[in-house]
Amino acid sequence: MLSDKRFDVEHALNMHAASFFYMPAAGIYDRERLEPHAELIAKCHIYLIGFVPRVNFVNAAQKDRDLVLTYEILGKSYDLVWELPPEAMLHHENGLWYVGDGTGRRFFPNEGACLQRLNHQYGVIKFLVKYIGQAYGQDGSRSALDRLIKHETLQKISLLGAPEGYRLELILLQVEPDNQIITIFNPFAENKKDGSARIDQGLEKLFNTSEEERVALYEAAMIRYFSPEFNMEYKNSFPSTTLKILQDCYDKDFSAVSAELVLDDLPVTLYSEAVTPTDMHFAFHDLHTDEARKVFFAM
Structure with a gap:
């Protein structure tokens, strides 16, 4: 299986959610209630908008x-x-x-x-993802909540109204601040002469990927994965060599990117029209269509 792969060293950039803040959409203007959570909210640059059954x-x-x-x-x-x-x-x-x-x-x-407990015991608190977005600003100064306060899509979804028995909720996510690279060493690959250079490329990506890039890639990977109803960008265009956010991954000839959303204490189970309900979500994306470059998620 590995003998038909091209390079003896392949890398994937891996990102995952580190923490979250869960709240009703109507609560974004309640600064007094949000103040005790300000430190966590400031770290959350990804947001999910969706419908949850009323409890x-x-x-x-x-x-x-x-x-x-x-x-x-x-x-x-x-x-x-x-x-x-x-x-x-x-x-x-x-x-x-x-x-x-x-x-x-x-x-x-x-x-x-x-x-x-209601969700773990009965599986009844399911979050239907309708939109995924991000906010970053200058040096991470803009949080997801800052963006949501004047968010046209959130207002649109709110005006359209929730289905009977549901309400509009938000999940704010912090992307893990440390870079993670997954590397495969394949002694059976066709090309073994470029291994050292490819290792150096992986290390450079490991130490030089910015938080802004991680946030943008996490958003895009999750949009492609969940394919939410109200998202337009990235649903059918990620990954692509023409996307600016992936340019450095392609420059360093990475094989794949992945984004994970696994939070043990999240009180809801996420799903969408494209993804069935589960507590663990893994958005794996190969960056190349060539089968000889697919070594992580197609094996």
Whole structure:
């Protein structure tokens, strides 16, 4: 299988999401609520716009030593069961539910934890990706949130309205700040004389790829992968030798680029019209059509 490949050294540029911030689209103007998360948001240059089923809290009840929270999603009921600590009891006061332990302390499962459990337990919190974009600015000074505040496509999707039982949500992503290169050494390749030069090209790319380039490539790779309804650019044109964002990869004769979106604590499962729901998304793209150059994702 490797004997019909051209070069003994091939590289792929690999990028992945390092962290995220999840929020309702309507919350982009609520600066007071966003302020505690400002440091994380400032690092997020990629954004996903999509529809998620509405999660309606129905009731809380205590059954023996268990706290049972009931939710309604798309007309169906789902229960989450939490084991209560000793002495803890459920209370309802002034329209609010809380758990007290007899010492004056009050607590209750937070929304993020409940969403995550609902999705992991029942698989019902699915995020339909409708648009992917990025913002960077000068030296990374512009975050995804800065872009979304005056975003025509977000406004368009909002005006068109969400399907019944759904609401418009946002995921802001931080792309891993460190460069990653995947390299294959193939002793059976046709050309073994250029190995040293090709290793040098990989090292140069490893140490000199800018954050701005990583963000742009991550966006393009994910757009091609998800093929969201409202994206136009990159859906059918990535990868291509004519794209400026790929010029350095082609100059250094890279074989492929890949973008990963795997976040264990993301409370939703991503999908699109082109991609089935899953918790792990890998956007692999060969940069060459020649079969002799496809060594990473076509094997």
